Amino acid sequence: MSKVTNRTVITSCVFAASLMIASSASAALPFFSSDNEPVTSLAPMLEKTTPGIVTISVEGTQVSRQQVPEVFRRFFGGNGEQVQERPFKGLGSGVIIDADKGYIVTNNHVVDNADEITVKLNDGREVKAKKLGADEQSDIALLKVDTDNLNLVAVPLADSDKVRVGDFVVAIGNPFGLSQTVTSGIVSALGRSGLNIGGYENFIQTDAAINRGNSGGALVSLNGELVGINTAIFGPNGGNVGIGFAIPANMMKSLVDQIIEFGEVRRGLLGILGQDVDSGLAEAMNLDVSRGAFVSEVSEGSAADKGGIQAGDIIIEIEGRPVTSFLELRAKIGSKGAGTKVNLTLLRKGKEKEVQVTLGDATQSTVAAKEIHPALEGATLTNGKTKQGVDGVVISELTARSPSALIGLQDGDVIIGVNRHKIDNVVDLRNALDEAKGVIALNVKRGVSTLYLVIR
Known part of the structure; x- marks a missing residue:
């Protein structure tokens, strides 16, 4: 998916075989360990981590449907729907998150409509994979491979809620079909949303070079823990300019757990309408905060209504973590399963108030x-x-x-x-x-x- 605005492209970083290779460079950065000791090489960490990063190749048929205006339907017949099929091949990346069960996480857009999925391991072996489930709106998919005699290595998960702007990170993936490519950088921003890449956006932004084919690959800390799943890039013509986006590991884990348990994502629903708190709203409402999620309406009988949330409240924290925008709140709620109990901190008439809500089911029929x-x-x-x-x-x-x-x-x-x-x-x-x-x-x-x- 891509969006073109003033010749700038926001695009998912999946790689098609017909794309030409573009060059990119990453500046060398000084790294320090958790003990504040200088790290002269990332090689020891990468030797442990890269076996958990895989290359994913797919083959399938893209089906497009278009409604034909009634005046022309007699020429097409059927129910007025024109269907076109087109075979495709593609490459992307994936991360092993459970070695014993053979679970691999990637982006939904990497494997969407794929009839055949092949996973290439770090040592060159290739195995077939099946898709257990996916969530188009958050762009997450879960694959499974038969683990017999594979001796897989999983990448441990970080607590992505503890990631800070300025933390060093490393991106590992398969850009342009060049498997096991490693680039380095820092976390540039947190809670990025409003990019129109997907329905639920709460991205980690990084300047580690991410290119087409990195989709589904790993963004890891210097300890080799999975911080996020690389998903999209921002730049002229879709090339890397040091602005990439990754789905936080905690958000991914919540979605994957739902897929494992139910075979699908059963998205939680709070039941509010609202908007971001900005300087204009803060001045108009005489607010003491300039960030958060302003609640303009609460649906009757919803989780928010039952939890005591009222119109005019400003939600400033979820599970003790700051909320900077309404879209960030929406993404975090949407990644949690229906029936989950969530603790929220809100401002009401200038005073903080703690509430607990039990999320409704956004997928109810x-x-x-x-x-x-x-x-x-x-x-x-x-x-x-x-x-x-x-x-x-x-x-x-x-x-x-x-x-x-x-x-x-x-x-x-x-x-x-x-x-x-x-x-x-x-x-x-x-x-x-x-x-x-x-x-x-x-x-x-x-x-x-x-x-x-x-x-x-």
Whole structure:
């Protein structure tokens, strides 16, 4: 996925075989151990760590679907959907996190739509892997290989909540197909979000050189502990300019644990709407803080409502860790499983207050539409299908003269797309609306007719 703004590219760092190799350099840096002793070489740490980093090659078929306008459907036949298939090959990186069970973590975009996944170990051996589960919105996937006679080595996990700006880190991966490439740098920033790379963003930023093919590779500390999973780069034409992003190890671990237990991510839901606290809001509300997550609305019956959170509160900590923005809070809550108890620190009328909430389930099949978007208030959404058998989100209940009715929705409508992106279920709808900017066009199936309803 990439976003081009003023000729600057934010892109996932997966590598396709057709890409040309670009050069990059990393400046030498002085390193110090935890005992403040100078480290003259990273070789001892890397000798222990690199066996836990693997190369991932994939083959598969990319399927694209496009709705054909009704006026042209007689030329295409079928249900008005044009389907194209295109074979692809790709390369990426992965990290062994459990040697005994053969668990390997990588990015979802590395293995998405892959029919065949091959893992190449540090010593050159190749084994087939299967995908146990993935989460597109956080870009995490979990693979498993048969461990018989492999003697795998796992990379130990760091507590990524303890990482500080300025900490030395090392990126290990497979840029441009050059396996076991090592680059060094520092942690440049924490809690990066709003990059439109994925639905849930809480990235560690680093200046360690990360290029295409590093996706799914390791960002490790000088002790060889996994700090994060390298995911994206920021720079002209997608090349490295010293700005890379990694998914924090703690966030990855929470998501992977859910995949192992349930086969999928059962994302937690707090049930609030809000925005970042900035200087303008702080001045308007006479606040003593300039960072945090401002709560503008609490959904009735939600985890936040049951936990005592109120509109006007400012959430400043989660589990004792500072919250700098609403998007950071959303990402941290979204990486925790439904039913998880979470401790939050908030400001209410200038005084700190501790609350504990038990997260709801963001993946439930029936939800009040207000929890997804305020313009949909008054509707109840349920996973379902159109009369033609196409998956979508059914308007199962609708309150007269509610906001959802005023935009044109009717009882029995099936939402099948948002801004030309296909919607199969409530989770897809929630994620699409979270990512949408500006005007939103809902693609709705009503009986045999297809129409667009616009939310401004």
